[in-house]
Amino acid sequence: MQSVKKVASIALSVVMWIIILVAALYAFTTLATREDGSVSDIAGFTPLAVQSDSMAPTFNKGDLIIIQKCDTSKLEVGDIVTFHAIIDNEYALNTHRIAAIDEVNGMRSFTTKGDNNDVADTHIISDGDIVGKYVFALPQMGKVMDFLSSSMGFLIVIVLPMLLFFIYQVYHLIVVGMNLRRAMAEEDRLAAAAAIVDAEGKGAAATVTADNAAEQLAQAEAKLEEARRLKAEAEAAMNATKQEGTDGE
Known part of the structure; x- marks a missing residue:
């Protein structure tokens, strides 16, 4: 084409x-x-x-x-x-x-x-x-x-073709202008779509980061709870040992 x-x-x-x-x-x-x-x-x-x-x-x-x-x-x-x-x-x-x-x-x-x-x-x-x-x-x-x-010959062979060519050039400029505006609008639309996708990507990344932080916090709390349990068991064992020594005297 x-x-x-x-x-x-x-x-x-x-x-x-x-x-x-x-x-x-x-x-x-x-x-x-x-x-x-x-x-x-x-x-x-x-x-x-x-x-x-x-x-x-x-x-x-x-x-x-x-x-x-x-x-x-x-x-x-x-x-x-x-x-x-x-x-x-x-x-x-x-x-x-x-x-x-x-x-x-x-x-x-x-x-x-x-x-x-x-x-x-x-x-x-x-x-x-x-x-x-x-x-x-x-x-x-x-x-x-x-x-x-002759007037007719000049009109037919020169004036009319030049007039048609001028009209064609004006039409061509209008079409080019319309195509340019459409291209600019399409470019703006694509840019807006790209911005939305980028924003959604950043939001998803932020969600993933928050989930990871929550998971890490839960793991830390679990470890802290385990440490407390072990400490309590150790203290209980020490108290029991002291009690036995007192009873022996």
């Missing part, structure tokens, strides 16, 4: 760690772009969910890509980069391959193109637009992040 509880506890801990890691990943994917235009990262790495098939088959819509901060001066044609862009009149991050690099008066500009697009991007980007360089992709994990981005 104890082994089953131990396995269940370990399994629950593993599940909670997975939820925590997923929640952390969710936070960085859904909140990656800040209002000031900067991008959050973990040790220089940022996870992003892919929203289109413009880079297929390198990676597809629904994948999760990992990008890394880079030195833009070392970028070359063929590198895949993530950059700030305006898509459908909205601010967004886009990830395409560098198709050409131009340099004018020491300032570099980049022409990008999606592997699955027929034409290059119309917006020419500069060093300041580039967020990072593509490292690798996790197939279909972007869908998980998109689901977590």
Whole structure:
């Protein structure tokens, strides 16, 4: 029974760690772009969910890509980069391959193109637009992040399990507290019982001691009585001897 509880506890801990890691990943994917235009990262790495098939088959819509901060001066044609862009009149991050690099008066500009697009991007980007360089992709994990981005997904996958785990921990603490109180009560009961047994043992020992004293006193009285008897007999014999001597004279 104890082994089953131990396995269940370990399994629950593993599940909670997975939820925590997923929640952390969710936070960085859904909140990656800040209002000031900067991008959050973990040790220089940022996870992003892919929203289109413009880079297929390198990676597809629904994948999760990992990008890394880079030195833009070392970028070359063929590198895949993530950059700030305006898509459908909205601010967004886009990830395409560098198709050409131009340099004018020491300032570099980049022409990008999606592997699955027929034409290059119309917006020419500069060093300041580039967020990072593509490292690798996790197939279909972007869908998980998109689901977590929704209110229902966040509630089901993160909030609800954490709430259940919190309730379980509270219940566990209550059970532990009750068991501790029962153990303390049982310990007190055993201590009281031991005290009673000890007292009874001492009483029995005292009774035995009193009985021995009474027995010894009786024996002493008997010996004293025997001594008195012998003394009386001796005195009687002496008196008889004296009487005989008087009669002879």
